[in-house]
Amino acid sequence: LARLIWWSGRDQEALIVLRQAVAAEPGSAVARSALGEAYQTIAQDQGLALAELRRAVELDPSRLAAHVDLALAQLRAGRPKQAEAAARRGLEGAPEAAPAQSVLGAALADQGDFEAAAAAYAAALASDPADNFGLARGQLPRALAALGRNVEARHALKGMIPPIPDLVYREAWAFAGDSYRDRAHNGQDWMAWRAKYRGALKTEQEAYRAIATMLASLGDPYTRLRDPEESAALFLARHGESVGTDPLGRATAQSKTVVSGDLPGGLGYIRLSNFTDPNVVAEVRAALRAMRSKEGIVLDLRGNGGGLARSADAIGDLLLGPGKETGVDAGANGDLPQVSGGDGALTDSPLVVMVDGQTGSAAERLARALQGTGRATLKGDPTFGKGLAQVSRVLPGGTTVLVSTSEMLGPDGRPLQGRGLRPTSGAQVP
Incomplete structure (x- = not known):
């Protein structure tokens, strides 16, 4: 219920419901994790968020999601060493878990250890070639490039799964629908876009053209495809x-x-x-x-x-x-x-x-x-x-x-889009 309220945009109400859930079931690791996430994203209170997420791990150390949630929170708080420790604790119980390997890779990359980061991302993709967690496929090429291994990075960018047209289109449709800043999708019927090309896409290029058309319907020039080159x-x-x-x-x-x-x-x-x-x-x-x-x-x-x-x-x-x-x-x-x-x-x-x-x-x-x-x-x-x-x-x-x-x-609510920032004086430093 709390997540439905949260997703509907009623953030403060969701936070109240989650607090009530924890008060009613203080031993629930799931409720503690959800409250910790809410403290971080709604209340922007990193201290309370980390306290709840640590408590969730203590209550159920076998729950992989609790370790991953804590590691992600540490990353967002700018604490990659602590994030690494949390991810490694999760991997102790599930050594091949792709989400924990992915977050471990991000924590190591933030510390500049790109060799270990690349190994963690590769392990995540070996366990989940489709990258359902949505992190390793995009970050492995960057880690390899940081090591100067550009040929490997280009291969990693293409991935191990062949681009099946219908699946490529569906993945792009789901990602854009979930991520776009306007839930009304610029007045588009987003479910209709899911079915628009069903069975009609025969090649990879046809899929990309269909995706480009779909994204263009949002009317945002920054929402687009970027080719591998x-x-x-x-x-x-x-x-x-x-x-x-x-x-x-x-x-x-x-x-x-x-x-x-x-x-x-x-x-x-x-x-x-x-x-x-x-x-x-x-x-x-x-x-x-x-x-x-x-x-x-x-x-x-x-x-x-x-x-x-x-x-x-x-x-x-x-x-x-x-x-x-x-x-x-x-x-x-x-x-x-x-x-x-x-x-x-x-x-x-x-x-x-x-x-x-x-x-x-x-x-x-x-x-x-x-x-x-x-x-x-x-x-x-x-x-x-x-x-x-x-x-x-x-x-x-x-x-x-x-x-x-x-x-x-800005902190004062002033938008950057189309306006930019206004310096107090002209340039004087070469």
Whole structure:
């Protein structure tokens, strides 16, 4: 009942019902897990969420889902080491469980251990080639690319399951229907789209054309298909020869992802060209640690068209510390407040963020968080204004479905889409 209420958009009512369920059955691991998830996504209280999820594990250590839920919560809180520990405890009772292997891979990747992450993702896909958990198929190629194993990464992107046209279309239909930010689907009868091509798709290309037509009906240019070559250009380039995205999400050539150094006056300088490089968080972390004694830091996001929101959020955690309200993601299930996580800021030095008209998407998300919390001053030119966030699903054969799942709003509720961010002054740092 609580989940039905939650899915209908009545978040606070669902939270009350879940609290009542736990009060009535305090020994129910399932109820504790559900309440923990609600505390994290509805109440944005990571402390209460983790307490309930840990209690769920204590009540039923044999329940794999409890370990996976706890590991995911630790990841969302910016605590990959704790997430790794939770996933490994789940694997003790179910060594081949694909969900636990997938989350373990994500936790290891967040710590920069891409060799172990790739092994975990591969184990998940060996147990579940269809990747029903929806993580390993998309992340294994990135882990392999981070290791420089690009040939293997390209093979992994295509996957082990042949792209059967009807199944490819159905998977894309289900993912778009569940993920799109508008539950009315732009006035479309989404069930009718499920049956529209039944039995008519004979080839892989026919399936992709049908999917493209279906996605176009949503009227959102960011909800689209990305072919394997574009994905390879975005995520499988060697570090130092990285590519990024322009604000429309298209691949563009870039220089080295992270460049850091010193500026006159005791200032540190960090330039980020994209958020697609899997090493970007680790390299920024190292740069910030080396700048702890600086009088101030300049973070240059000019020309950064974005990439992975998760990477942008992780870098925000390094500069903000936990518990700061950084904005709101408005989607089909209502407004979801975004709160910084991690174990603490690496520096409290004054911060200036440089932006321009090519600063977009995830880069705007980071700039918004730092400006909106008062952590940084923005300088430069107005940003691009790409405020729709996408989720992705890699289909059999390597084509990716991108679906707009939410709109990013500032802490004050101001939208980014079509407006961008307005710096307080022009650019003065080279």
